[in-house]
Structure formats: structure tokens, C-alpha cells
Amino acid sequence: MRVVSVWPIVRPLLFRLDPETAHGVAMAALRAVQAVPPLAARLRRGFLADAPALRQMLFGREVLNPVGLAAGFDKDAVAVRGLAALGFGCIEIGTVTPKPQAGNPRPRLFRHPAAESVQNAMGFNNAGLDAVRARLLRLRPSPVPLGVNIGKNKATPAESAVADYELLVRAFADLCDYLVVNISSPNTPGLRDLQNEGFLRAVLHRATGITGRPILVKIAPDLEEGDAVRLAEVAVDAGAAGVVATNTTNDYSLLPGAKDFGGLSGAVLREKSFRIFDAVARRLYGRALLVSVGGIGTGAEAYRRLQAGASLVQVYSALVYAGPGLARRINEELLQLMERDGAKTITEVIGAGRGK
Numbered sequence: 001m002r003v004v005s006v007w008p009i010v011r012p013l014l015f016r017l018d019p020e021t022a023h024g025v026a027m028a029a030l031r032a033v034q035a036v037p038p039l040a041a042r043l044r045r046g047f048l049a050d051a052p053a054l055r056q057m058l059f060g061r062e063v064l065n066p067v068g069l070a071a072g073f074d075k076d077a078v079a080v081r082g083l084a085a086l087g088f089g090c091i092e093i094g095t096v097t098p099k100p101q102a103g104n105p106r107p108r109l110f111r112h113p114a115a116e117s118v119q120n121a122m123g124f125n126n127a128g129l130d131a132v133r134a135r136l137l138r139l140r141p142s143p144v145p146l147g148v149n150i151g152k153n154k155a156t157p158a159e160s161a162v163a164d165y166e167l168l169v170r171a172f173a174d175l176c177d178y179l180v181v182n183i184s185s186p187n188t189p190g191l192r193d194l195q196n197e198g199f200l201r202a203v204l205h206r207a208t209g210i211t212g213r214p215i216l217v218k219i220a221p222d223l224e225e226g227d228a229v230r231l232a233e234v235a236v237d238a239g240a241a242g243v244v245a246t247n248t249t250n251d252y253s254l255l256p257g258a259k260d261f262g263g264l265s266g267a268v269l270r271e272k273s274f275r276i277f278d279a280v281a282r283r284l285y286g287r288a289l290l291v292s293v294g295g296i297g298t299g300a301e302a303y304r305r306l307q308a309g310a311s312l313v314q315v316y317s318a319l320v321y322a323g324p325g326l327a328r329r330i331n332e333e334l335l336q337l338m339e340r341d342g343a344k345t346i347t348e349v350i351g352a353g354r355g356k
Helices: 003-015 019-034 037-047 080-084 129-139 158-172 197-210 225-237 267-284 299-307 317-322 326-341
Strands: 056-058 061-063 067-069 090-096 109-112 117-120 146-150 178-182 215-219 242-245 263-266 289-293 312-315
Touching (some): 003 019, 019 037, 019 080, 019 109, 037 080, 067 326, 080 090, 090 178, 129 158, 146 158, 158 178, 158 197, 197 215, 197 225, 215 225, 225 242, 225 267, 263 267, 263 317, 267 289, 267 299, 299 312, 299 326, 312 326, 317 326
Parallel strands (some): 067 090, 067 312, 146 178, 178 215, 215 242, 242 289
Antiparallel strands (some): 056 061, 117 263
């Protein structure tokens, strides 16, 4: 079933719509796909790069390939089965907050096609804990390893933020394969102020006392390298299973013509994200699970992140531009690079650049 071939026709039509409306159309299509299980199965056969060399065990489950979908694409877990049909090795939903919130005023999502980048100021718009938990209860078992990205409500003051995260961990620990503590979005006022040792120790103490599920911490690309490394080390020492690096950037100098609000993702973030990830991996590879996200859209870039120590890579903005065949293309390019270098399994690639 050659669905990928229709993307050159579909993309111009979607790009005539404003980005948030186009995203809604795409999500509606994915929901329609998952409503017809035989269709979802056919799509998965077409989009999944089903190669034993790409498989690894993480989170107590087999991950069929190292290309995951980052948080933010499916905030409310409405299309997990549809997205799984696109061949992703794992999916991270959210960010979910305890109470529903509308997010920031529209327009709040912008394309920068010449730079293959996206700018978003969504503000953790989501249906809230109860609605998302109900969907995940109906979803079980998830078709692929599933992460839940969690964050505090905008109205929650910093001194009460730990309670928000504790509530979310209790709600989702039994419904996912891993949790991600998001303290790095630039779109919730004061959230990045939680990127400090005291808060991390407090929230991880609570979380690890509730569940044995792996808990990862997502950090910003705008930290100084030394601060990012220190924060990541504190998180792991406090019980985090790993680190997700990085979130979007508010370094608007990276893109002439960028809005002066929201977070930039996509190709303009590539090197900034890699520098932070590489610095963290130099210190933590072998001690923690590392996930790299930010500007990844090719097999070559995914390979660089894996060699630097990532067990998983995640994409978001590249999916907007490359379309539904992205995961398969990246995985096929990974297989070609592995063959070139004589690597028989993806685990031989992970950390190869760290001199293991």
C-alpha cells in the first residue's frame, strides 16, 4: 500500500491552512485510520521498517526501532494507534496537566518552511488528567511503548508545583511505559524556573516513591552546557532513569524573521540541541537512558545522536514537512549506515562515539 506517494499532493493542501488547523485535520485523519483496525494494520505494514537489527529492549518492552514521536504532537492521546501505524518505535503523549487548560491565544503555531522549522506558543493546551487517563484506560495495551509527558498547570504557583506532578504520576504510572517530567517548555510562565536542584530532588523523591516506572526529565537547550550537565546529573542521582534533551528554544537569533515568543523547533535547533545532548551524554552515557530530540529529520542525524549515546531519538517538526513516511525513511537510512559501518544491531551503534 503506497500511501507515502500521496504526500506531495496532500502537503500543499495542508499548507494552505493555518498550522493549527492543518494539525487538526491530520489528527482527524489519524483518528479515522485507527477506527478501522484493518486499515491501520495495512498502513503499519507499509510504514514500519521491520528489521530485527533495529530492535532493542527498553522500559521492559521491545522497541521495534529507535525513532519515536516527541510530546506535543498528540497532546491528549487521541490518535496513539493511528500514529503507531506510521511506524514509530515509541510514542510520547502530552504534555498533560492536572486540570484542562486552553493554552495561549491563537495564532500560536507557525511554520518556517524555508528553514524546515516550527515555532509554537501553545501553552500546554490539553484536556487534562481525567480525560487523558480515560483514553489511556481504553487504549490498553498500547501498540508501542508509550510515554506520558507531564507538566504543571499555568495557574499553579511554583511552591505548589510538586503537588501537580505528584498527582500526574499517580494518575498515569499504571498506564504508560515511562513518564517525562517537563520543566523546560518556554510557553508556561515560570516553568523553566523549576530547572533547579531543589525542585528536581523534591519532585523525583515524590515520584520514585509512588512508582517503579522509569521517570525521565526533559531539559531545555538554552541552559549553559555546564548547568545542563549538572541538572541532568542531579536528576539521575535523585532517581530519574534518564534525560530527554532537548525541548524547544527561545533563542530567536537562530531564525531571522522568527516571532519573539514561543519555542523554535526543527532544523534551526539541530546544532544547539546536539551540543546540549552531547555534553550530557559525555557525563551520563552508561549511567542513564538518554533520549535525543531537536532538529532530527534524517537517518544521518539520528545516527549521530545514537552514536553520541542516545538509545532513542524523537521527531516532531520534521514530520510536518516530510509527512507520514518519515519514520520509515529514517530507519531505512539507519540500516544503510549500519551496513556501511558493519554494525549488526542498533545496540552496537548506541554510544559508539563515546568509545565504549
